[in-house]
Amino acid sequence: MGSHLCDRLIEQGHQVICLDNLQTGRRRNIAHLERHPRFSFVEHDVIVPFSHSGPLDRIYNLACPASPPKYQRDPINTFQICILGAFNMLALADRKGARILQASTSEVYGDPDISPQPEEYRGVVNTVGPRSCYDEGKRAAETLFHDYHLTHGTDIRIARIFNTYGPRMAPDDGRVVSNFVTQAISGLPITIYGDGMQTRSLCYVDDLLAGMIALMESETVGPRPVNLGNPGEYTVAAIARIVREICGAQSPIIHKPLPIDDPLQRCPDITRAGVTLGWAPKVALRAGLLPTITYFRDAVLGQEIGGVA
Structure with a gap:
């Protein structure tokens, strides 16, 4: 998401500083951005304080592994990144x-007992x-944002991303779309x-960034968390069949045990985003999967797995 966000902000005429470790x-x-006159990249770990001599108007805090295999690899480090x-x-x-905007997550709702999940649901x-390490780290980060707003008057935004x-x-992201x-x-x-x-509920990256x-940029939503995601809900089995069909693959489908605490339902209530932001996703699942699969064909079949956002 971070690289796509950099693209969007550059297109809008902004000066962008991208931090990533x-x-x-x-x-x-x-x-493709590294020689752009309004873009600069700094290799930096947000666990370490960062200073900048010039002005800053907006900060998007997207830092943290979001892939379960990757954030579970070093859970203490994941929690440190969050906090x-x-x-x-x-x-x-x-x-x-x-x-400043915090990229929070639908994982703050855990394995929910209601669906869809509204922002008022405590999880x-x-x-x-x-x-x-990830779920509680993101919940604690929301608390820190809230308390900074109360005690320092910091102008915050919290996006709960599905x-x-x-x-x-x-x-090797480890989630359903990349795996399938x-x-x-x-x-x-x-x-x-x-x-x-x-x-x-799968949201195409262009919709999410919008x-x-x-x-x-909202002047009315304030510090309240806002769900951002596509409310179109699919079973994991249906997603697997759709991917197989679009790829033209003959791959058999096999089953393995469900990981501990893997949520059984994930669907956003985006009423608040619709009312306060006038936002709703536009890209249907099949339409979004086409460019995604094209990208993966180049990346995987070209053996290009390696070393922003």
Whole structure:
């Protein structure tokens, strides 16, 4: 998402400074921007405070691995990114008088017992499970943003982002779209965890970014969290069949045990985004999968798995 956001902001005429420690980001995703006069890249870990001599008007805090295999690889580091990263970016926003947006997540709702999930829903989250470093880290970051707003008057925005997909995803991302597409175009069995009846709501990256920028620039929504996602809900099994069909693959579908705390339902209530931002996603799943699959064909079949956002 970060590289696409940089593209959007550059297109709008902004000066963009991109920070990434390349822990999970890929430098090739911003290669086309690196010589642009209004773009600069700084390899930096948000766990470490960051200073900038010039003015800053807007800060998008997207830092944190979002792929379960990647954020579970070093759970303590993931939690540090969520908390220390948020603290350092809030401190920077406070010093510069900048508005700051936190990329939170639908994972703050945990494995929900209501669907769709509105922002008022407090969630069912396991504090000691394998996903806790991310889920609880993002929840704590929201708290830190809220408290900075109350005590410092910091101008904050909180986006609760639901499953997003599109070109530039890493083939080894580990979530349903990247897994299914990579397996299908490679002629491998498509792996479904559990019975496949759990649901996901998939938002194309262009739609998500339109909502995120609208949220950042809104003068009325204030500090309240806002769900951003596509309310079109599909079972994981249906997503697998659609991907296989579009790829023209013959891959068999196999089942493996469901990971601990993997949510059974994920669907956003986007009423608040519609009312306050005038936003709703426009790209249907099949339409978004076409460019995504084209990208993965180049990345996977070209053996291009490697080293922003």
